Amino acid sequence: MAANNTSDPDTERRRPGRKRDHDRDEAILEVALDVLAEVGYAGMTMNAVAARARAGKATFYRRWPSKSELVLEAVAQLQRRQGSLVPADTGSLRGDLLALFRPTSPSDAERQFAVMAGLASILSQDLGLADAANNAIVEPWTEANRVLLRRAIGRGEIDPAADVDTLAAILPSMAAYRAMIQRKPFDREFLAAVIDGVLLPAVRR
Amino acid sequence: MAANNTSDPDTERRRPGRKRDHDRDEAILEVALDVLAEVGYAGMTMNAVAARARAGKATFYRRWPSKSELVLEAVAQLQRRQGSLVPADTGSLRGDLLALFRPTSPSDAERQFAVMAGLASILSQDLGLADAANNAIVEPWTEANRVLLRRAIGRGEIDPAADVDTLAAILPSMAAYRAMIQRKPFDREFLAAVIDGVLLPAVRR
DNA sequence: GGGTACCGGAACTGGTCGGTATCGTTTGTC
DNA sequence: GACAAACGATACCGACCAGTTCCGGTACCC
Numbered sequence: 001m002a003a004n005n006t007s008d009p010d011t012e013r014r015r016p017g018r019k020r021d022h023d024r025d026e027a028i029l030e031v032a033l034d035v036l037a038e039v040g041y042a043g044m045t046m047n048a049v050a051a052r053a054r055a056g057k058a059t060f061y062r063r064w065p066s067k068s069e070l071v072l073e074a075v076a077q078l079q080r081r082q083g084s085l086v087p088a089d090t091g092s093l094r095g096d097l098l099a100l101f102r103p104t105s106p107s108d109a110e111r112q113f114a115v116m117a118g119l120a121s122i123l124s125q126d127l128g129l130a131d132a133a134n135n136a137i138v139e140p141w142t143e144a145n146r147v148l149l150r151r152a153i154g155r156g157e158i159d160p161a162a163d164v165d166t167l168a169a170i171l172p173s174m175a176a177y178r179a180m181i182q183r184k185p186f187d188r189e190f191l192a193a194v195i196d197g198v199l200l201p202a203v204r205r
Numbered sequence: 206m207a208a209n210n211t212s213d214p215d216t217e218r219r220r221p222g223r224k225r226d227h228d229r230d231e232a233i234l235e236v237a238l239d240v241l242a243e244v245g246y247a248g249m250t251m252n253a254v255a256a257r258a259r260a261g262k263a264t265f266y267r268r269w270p271s272k273s274e275l276v277l278e279a280v281a282q283l284q285r286r287q288g289s290l291v292p293a294d295t296g297s298l299r300g301d302l303l304a305l306f307r308p309t310s311p312s313d314a315e316r317q318f319a320v321m322a323g324l325a326s327i328l329s330q331d332l333g334l335a336d337a338a339n340n341a342i343v344e345p346w347t348e349a350n351r352v353l354l355r356r357a358i359g360r361g362e363i364d365p366a367a368d369v370d371t372l373a374a375i376l377p378s379m380a381a382y383r384a385m386i387q388r389k390p391f392d393r394e395f396l397a398a399v400i401d402g403v404l405l406p407a408v409r410r
Numbered sequence: 411g412g413g414t415a416c417c418g419g420a421a422c423t424g425g426t427c428g429g430t431a432t433c434g435t436t437t438g439t440c
Numbered sequence: 441g442a443c444a445a446a447c448g449a450t451a452c453c454g455a456c457c458a459g460t461t462c463c464g465g466t467a468c469c470c
Contacts, residue, residue: 017445018437024447040326042247045427056448057429067428114329116386121245121326123386124319134386163402170375170403173382181321181328181339181381197368198375202407222415223467229417250457261418262459272458 025063028053029074037114041071041122071119072132078115079136085144093152093203097171097195100144101188112137113179113186120180141172149203158203167199230268233258234279242319246276246327276324277337283320284341290349298357298408302376302400305349306393317342318384318391325385346377354408363408372404 031053035044046067050057064070087100101109116137123130145168152158174194175186184190236258240249251272255262269275292305306314321342328335350373357363379399380391389395 015445016439016443018439018447020446021437040329042326043330046429047427050448054448056450058431058449059447061429062446117325117329120322120328120385121247123325124245124322124388125248127388130386130388138386159406162406163398166398166402169379169382173379174374176386177378177381180325180385181335181343183328183332183335193368193371197371198403198407201364201367202403220415221413221469223417223469225416226467251459252457255418259418261420263419263461264417266459267416 020062024053024055024059026077028055028060028063029070029077032070032074033078033111033115036071036074036118037111038118040118040120044071044118068122068126068129071122072129075115075119075129075132075136078112079132079140082112082136082140085140087144087148089151093148093157094195094200096148096151097145097199098188098191100141100148101191109175109186110179113176116176117180138172138176141175142168145169145171152203159205162203167202170194170199225267229258229260229264231282233260233265233268234275234282237275237279238283238316238320241276241279241323242316243323245323245325249276249323273327273331273334276327277334280320280324280334280337280341283317284337284345287317287341287345290345292349292353294356298353298362299400299405301353301356302350302404303393303396305346305353306396314391315384318381321381322385343377343381346380347373350374350376357408364410367408372407375399375403 028049032044032049035049035052039048044067046057046060050060060070064073085100087096090096090099116133119129119133123133146164149158149162149164149168153160153162153164171191171194178184178186178190233254237249237254240254240257244253249272251262251265255265265275269278290305292301295301295304321338324334324338328338351369354363354367354369354372358365358367358369376396376399383389383391383395
């Protein structure tokens with residue numbers, strides 16, 4: 001089993017030369033997300049990202065083969081940083097739902113939807129990226145809502161025949177629509193209107 | 206009051222030469238909407254639209270000063286063609302909501318959301334276009350839902366304290382989200398799930 | 411019939427951007 | 441200390457595209 005001298009520099013540690021600085025990876029991806037949120041995929045130029053990250057473009061292409069691959073990994077990092085989004089049990093469905101939007105700082109959720117809006121253009125072209133964006137940004141919220149609804153059913157608080165899957169999609173859908181098309185803030189006021197005007201009335205026994 | 210010889214050729218009818226063929230306007234805008242729905246704003250090239258419309262680009266720029274102005278007017282035409290979207294009274298809220306998606310051919314609604322998805326990239330940059338798209342495509346649906354809900358209240362069919370504005374936004378929001386991000390069809394099955402699983406339970410007395 | 415503005419088509423221009431190559435420098439291994 | 445790879449920076453290339461200009465031809469007004 002001879003040593004493989006042509007493999008990835010990360011797994012291969014028999015080569016001379018300066019080591020790749022992995023701190024730069026995360027920093028670059030973070031800048032990419034910022035630019036993406038500000039100007040969208042089409043408006044995001046590699047030069048702009050490089051300049052803001054104080055990096056050379058060679059540093060980019062040593063890591064990712066293309067712009068789209070870089071963005072794909074940036075979205076993956078967004079998902080990683082978000083964590084599992086498991087909500088604390090406040091005792092009532094209403095409290096749980098409201099609490100879901102507190103722990104992550106509001107600017108955090110705001111940025112996620114800004115990134116989503118920036119990606120919107122490319123979603124119709126690149127199916128892989130569309131899935132990645134959906135899985136990274138919206139699906140965790142939907143899943144968290146599902147958990148809360150099931151918990152409320154188990155608690156006997158709401159109608160056990162409630163259509164959990166459809167109901168869980170309401171808040172994320174309206175948040176995405178509001179952020180992307182209407183460009184209005186998804187604030188606590190609107191959140192309360194949806195919870196009290198739609199969700200809770202729909203599930204009462 | 207001397208005659209103004211430098212004004213728009215449409216309002217000014219004192220000039221010689223071949224008349225501008227206004228049938229071309231609509232045809233070009235229609236092709237633009239098709240291309241927009243297929244490849245999005247960024248992917249839509251003037252050459253491609255010209256080729257498919259069998260028109261020279263000079264014909265474009267004689268009518269609209271730029272690509273964005275052309276798209277803006279194409280969206281306005283989409284709104285014009287959609288009409289007022291006044292729904293027939295079927296006697297029940299459920300019937301009314303389902304009927305709302307029948308009269309316009311399903312491919313029509315499908316195309317509207319495809320255009321919206323194609324526009325998504327530019328919405329964050331161009332506020333005017335964002336408003337135009339919202340007003341042309343989604344707002345008419347929302348307004349139609351509002352009318353139906355108020356009608357059901359007047360009929361005594363549903364809870365008169367229902368939050369009409371928030372409820373009316375649900376179907377359009379979920380349709381837009383589903384078409385733009387999830388790329389799943391907004392079919393009758395999903396429509397029925399939202400109506401029976403969310404809307405009707407939320408408004409029962 | 412002469413003049414003019416429209417038509418579709420095509421060539422051209424100027425700018426932008428993804429990606430590559432190269433520079434001098436820095437950081438690591440042998 | 442010799443070598444090699446990563447670093448930031450910059451110049452460069454090739455493709456693409458919005459917008460302009462020209463062409464030969466056609467419809468309309470006088």
